[in-house]
Amino acid sequence: MNGRERKNIRPGSRVKIVQKQHQRTGELTEGVVKDILTKSAVHPHGIKVRLENGIVGRVQEVIE
Numbered sequence: 001m002n003g004r005e006r007k008n009i010r011p012g013s014r015v016k017i018v019q020k021q022h023q024r025t026g027e028l029t030e031g032v033v034k035d036i037l038t039k040s041a042v043h044p045h046g047i048k049v050r051l052e053n054g055i056v057g058r059v060q061e062v063i064e
Contacts, residue, residue, distance in 0.1 A: 003046045003059030009036055014064040017049060017057030029055055030063070 001008045003015065016028040031051035038047045046058030 001062035003062055004042055004044065006036065006038060006041050006043075006047050008062050009033060009047055009049065009059055011035065013062055015049065015051075015059045016061040016063065017051065017055070018046070018060050019055060019057040022057075028060055029057060031055060 003009070009015065011033050013033045015033055016030050018026060018028055031053055033049045034052045035050040036047060037049060037056065046060055048056065048058050050056050
């Protein structure tokens, strides 16, 4: 599912994110959404979220 639209992401969703320091390599981190940090409905680089383990990044893919 598309990680660029806020409507696709909910707290508790399982997602793959790219962290700021991994944007060049595209390395993805998988986790569960704790907080949605982006206020806008759509963002071209992905909606920014905080995972339950505290990692912040932009959603590239929604798994569940």
